[in-house]
Amino acid sequence: MKVLFVYPRFQRHAQAHPELLEYVPMNEYLGSPSLGIAALAAILPKHWDLEFRDDRLQDAARPTDADLVALSFFTAAATRGLELADYFRAQGKPTVAGGLFTTAMPHVVMEHTDAVVVGEGEGAWLQLLKDFEAGGLQRRYERVPVDLAALPPPKVSVYIDNEGANFHPDDYPVQLSRGCPLACHSCILPVSMTKQLREFTLAQVVTQLEQLGSKGKRACLTEDTSWLPGKGNRLLESLFDHLIAEGKEASVSYVGISMPMILATPLALLKKARRAGVKMFYLVGGFDPVTMKAFTGKDQQQLDRAYKAIAKCLEADIDPYTSFLYGQDDDDVGTVDRMLEFAKKSGIRKAEFAIFTPYPGTPSFKRLEAEGRILSREWYRYNDANCVYQPKQLTPDQVLQGYLRLWREFYSDKAYFRDRCHDERTIQF
Numbered sequence: 001m002k003v004l005f006v007y008p009r010f011q012r013h014a015q016a017h018p019e020l021l022e023y024v025p026m027n028e029y030l031g032s033p034s035l036g037i038a039a040l041a042a043i044l045p046k047h048w049d050l051e052f053r054d055d056r057l058q059d060a061a062r063p064t065d066a067d068l069v070a071l072s073f074f075t076a077a078a079t080r081g082l083e084l085a086d087y088f089r090a091q092g093k094p095t096v097a098g099g100l101f102t103t104a105m106p107h108v109v110m111e112h113t114d115a116v117v118v119g120e121g122e123g124a125w126l127q128l129l130k131d132f133e134a135g136g137l138q139r140r141y142e143r144v145p146v147d148l149a150a151l152p153p154p155k156v157s158v159y160i161d162n163e164g165a166n167f168h169p170d171d172y173p174v175q176l177s178r179g180c181p182l183a184c185h186s187c188i189l190p191v192s193m194t195k196q197l198r199e200f201t202l203a204q205v206v207t208q209l210e211q212l213g214s215k216g217k218r219a220c221l222t223e224d225t226s227w228l229p230g231k232g233n234r235l236l237e238s239l240f241d242h243l244i245a246e247g248k249e250a251s252v253s254y255v256g257i258s259m260p261m262i263l264a265t266p267l268a269l270l271k272k273a274r275r276a277g278v279k280m281f282y283l284v285g286g287f288d289p290v291t292m293k294a295f296t297g298k299d300q301q302q303l304d305r306a307y308k309a310i311a312k313c314l315e316a317d318i319d320p321y322t323s324f325l326y327g328q329d330d331d332d333v334g335t336v337d338r339m340l341e342f343a344k345k346s347g348i349r350k351a352e353f354a355i356f357t358p359y360p361g362t363p364s365f366k367r368l369e370a371e372g373r374i375l376s377r378e379w380y381r382y383n384d385a386n387c388v389y390q391p392k393q394l395t396p397d398q399v400l401q402g403y404l405r406l407w408r409e410f411y412s413d414k415a416y417f418r419d420r421c422h423d424e425r426t427i428q429f
């Protein structure tokens with residue numbers, strides 16, 4: 001038996017707006033796929049062979065000798081994912097799909113596939129394979145509770161073996177936990193991975209870091225939930241302690257975080273992160289109460305908190321690579337100037353800019369849909385680089401122009417990045 005895993009392509013910022021390549025003096029860099037396929041590959045029964053196609057690197061619509069085709073995609077890749085599903089089914093191949101878009105819109109995906117898997121996939125995947133072998137594939141599989149401690153590490157070698165001239169990331173994601181008890185308005189994770197924060201063990205995390213290290217790769221710890229007080233940041237702290245004790249300070253490229261998490265984290269823990277070799281945070285904005293209000297011109301308290309958050313990172317000597325989100329209901333034309341001023345005054349060196357996007361399955365999507373404000377269901381445009389909804393105080397074009405101006409003006413005095421080393425000048429946009 002053989003399965004073909006397919007990771008459909010999607011438009012990145014610089015593909016949607018090639019002019020960004022003129023303004024932004026950084027390497028446009030192709031990152032790792034989500035860990036979804038690697039997680040399923042790791043538990044594939046021994047009598048199954050696998051092939052992996054990354055449609056970003058080579059058109060995946062080619063004939064295959066696989067018995068089953070399994071697609072994994074998030075919203076930005078859904079248009080292409082459904083196109084590929086149609087292609088493989090037309091070839092007579094049983095085709096199944098999972099991932100964030102399928103979780104949010106199973107009825108849409110089911111029209112193009114033989115089966116869908118909703119939510120966290122490992123348990124349902126094993127059942128699906130059994131059913132398939134017995135000739136009884138069902139149309140829809142729901143999440144089966146997963147004991148994270150019993151999972152093997154994701155088989156990231158599937159991706160690393162696929163590296164080539166156009167794809168050779170320095171780092172791959174490593175998850176410390178799944179699930180989130182919060183309910184940020186634009187986030188799908190509490191839906192896809194449940195509201196319960198469940199951690200992996202330190203040993204599982206360390207094994208993944210070691211596996212990546214043996215291939216010359218670093219780990220990016222992408223989840224902001226790692227900083228949640230209590231079980232979240234206990235595991236993170238024990239990982240930092242481990243890295244410091246082992247002298248393995250070069251194994252983590254960055255850690256995801258948000259401004260409220262920075263403010264809630266003791267400075268001593270941030271400094272410990274730095275001693276463990278963390279030189280950069282991927283500081284995600286636009287989902288939390290600080291960054292949703294700080295640049296509206298109407299909330300001095302949140303603006304002060306935003307300045308404090310950046311100052312705290314810099315005090316810990318960690319570079320805050322900040323992701324700004326533009327176009328939310330409280331944003332107006334002045335928000336662009338306010339964000340630029342904030343970035344300059346606070347000392348942010350590296351930033352990315354995104355357009356608020358109501359992803360299916362999130363509270364934002366439901367609200368905007370109920371208000372009749374969803375303007376587009378072309379899923380490939382749901383990539384944070386297009387305005388797909390009717391903003392409140394702006395036109396969609398003003399949002400787009402503001403987004404382009406943010407990129408252009410923020411990087412207008414940063415041409416020096418062109419001469420910096422690969423590590424410093426690399427972002428994914």
Ligand code: B12
Pocket residue numbers: 010011012013031032033034035036037039040070071072073074075076096097098099100101117119120121122124125173175186187188189192222223323354359360382383384385428429
């Ligand atoms: C690594 C990562 C990336 C990578 C890879 C992209 C990808 N496909 O996810 C890169 C860097 C490319 C990326 C880019 C972006 N990302 Co991103 N990214 C992540 C991150 C941090 C981790 C993904 C991951 O490894 N998850 C762990 C795996 C195990 O989970 P999973 O993929 O959901 O897979 C499980 C199930 O879904 C299921 N499953 C999945 N596939 C399949 C297939 C089958 C057949 C089956 C049975 C089951 C199954 O089983 C798996 C195991 O349980 C997530 C946050 C997160 N925790 O998921 C955000 C996330 C996926 N990204 C997001 C966004 C918005 C983006 C950007 C648009 C952001 C931006 N500012 O531009 C860009 C993309 C476009 C662009 N313009 O460049 C959103 C997605 C929203 C949505 N609903 O689609 C997320 C959820 C962040 C968030 N909290 O909102 N991202």
Ligand code: SF4
Pocket residue numbers: 180181182183184187188189190224225287
């Ligand atoms: S953005 Fe982060 S904190 Fe908010 S719900 Fe998603 S995972 Fe949780």
